Amino acid sequence: AQSVTQLDSQVPVFEEAPVELRCNYSSSVSVYLFWYVQYPNQGLQLLLKYLSGSTLVESINGFEAEFNKSQTSFHLRKPSVHISDTAEYFCAVGLQGAQKLVFGQGTRLTINP
Amino acid sequence: DVKVTQSSRYLVKRTGEKVFLECVQDMDHENMFWYRQDPGLGLRLIYFSYDVKMKEKGDIPEGYSVSREKKERFSLILESASTNQTSMYLCASSLLGPNKAFFGQGTRLTVV
Numbered sequence: 001a002q003s004v005t006q007l008d009s010q011v012p013v014f015e016e017a018p019v020e021l022r023c024n025y026s027s028s029v030s031v032y033l034f035w036y037v038q039y040p041n042q043g044l045q046l047l048l049k050y051l052s053g054s055t056l057v058e059s060i061n062g063f064e065a066e067f068n069k070s071q072t073s074f075h076l077r078k079p080s081v082h083i084s085d086t087a088e089y090f091c092a093v094g095l096q097g098a099q100k101l102v103f104g105q106g107t108r109l110t111i112n113p
Numbered sequence: 114d115v116k117v118t119q120s121s122r123y124l125v126k127r128t129g130e131k132v133f134l135e136c137v138q139d140m141d142h143e144n145m146f147w148y149r150q151d152p153g154l155g156l157r158l159i160y161f162s163y164d165v166k167m168k169e170k171g172d173i174p175e176g177y178s179v180s181r182e183k184k185e186r187f188s189l190i191l192e193s194a195s196t197n198q199t200s201m202y203l204c205a206s207s208l209l210g211p212n213k214a215f216f217g218q219g220t221r222l223t224v225v
Contacts, residue, residue, distance in 0.1 A: 006155070009153060032211040034213070036216075042218070043117075043203065043216040043217055043218045043219055044156075044203070044205075044214075044216040045216070046213040046214070049211075049213065051211050090155060090156065092156075094211050099144050099161065099163050099207075099209065099210075100146070100158055100161050100169075100171065101146070101158075101214060102158065102172075103148070103155045103156035103157075103158075104155050105153060105154060105155035106155045106156075
C-alpha cells in the first residue's frame with residue numbers, strides 16, 4: 001500500500017524568505033502526486049499536480065514542486081513567501097488505475113512579518 | 114462554479130446517537146470520498162465510492178458506513194457515535210482517473 005510522509009508538521013519562516021515543504025512517498029507502482037492547500041477556516045484546494053511529463057510543475061501563485069523518482073519525493077518550494085501563504089499544506093498520492101488519494105499528515109506554514 | 118456542499122458546518126451529538134453527514138456535489142463526478150481530518154494525522158480516508166451504490170473501504174472504516182443512492186449524494190453514517198469520532202469530516206468528489214478532487218467546507222462533529 002502507498003503512504004505519504006510530510007517530514008515537518010510546522011514550518012515558520014519570515015516574509016519574503018524561501019521555503020521548502022518536504023514530501024516523501026512509498027509505492028511499488030507508478031503514482032500521481034498532488035499538493036493541496038487549506039487556508040484558515042476553508043476547505044482544501046488543489047495547488048498543483050504531477051501526472052506525467054516534465055518533473056517540475058508550477059502553480060499560478062509562485063509555488064513549484066519537483067517529482068524525484070529515485071528519491072521518491074515531491075517537495076514543494078517557493079522562492080519568496082507572502083503573509084497570504086499562511087496555510088496548511090497537504091501532499092497526496094494517487095495510484096495509477098486506482099481512484100483514491102492518500103494524504104500526508106500536513107505541514108502548517110506560518111509566515112512571520 | 115463547481116460545488117461540494119456538506120449539510121452542516123458544526124454538529125454536536127451525544128454518545129450512542131446515530132449520525133448522518135450528508136454531502137452533495139453538482140459536477141456529475143463519479144468519485145466521492147469521506148475523510149476525517151485530525152491534528153497531526155492529516156486526512157485519513159474513511160470510505161469512497163466510484164459509482165452509484167458502489168463503495169469501498171478506506172483506511173479507517175470501523176464505526177462508519179456510507180450510502181450512495183444517487184450520483185450526486187454521498188452520506189456518511191455513524192451507527193453509534195463515540196467520543197473518539199469527534200473530528201473534522203471532509204467530503205470530496207472527482208472525475209474518474211487522476212483528476213483533482215474538489216472538497217467541501219467540512220463538518221466539525223463533536224460527540225459528547
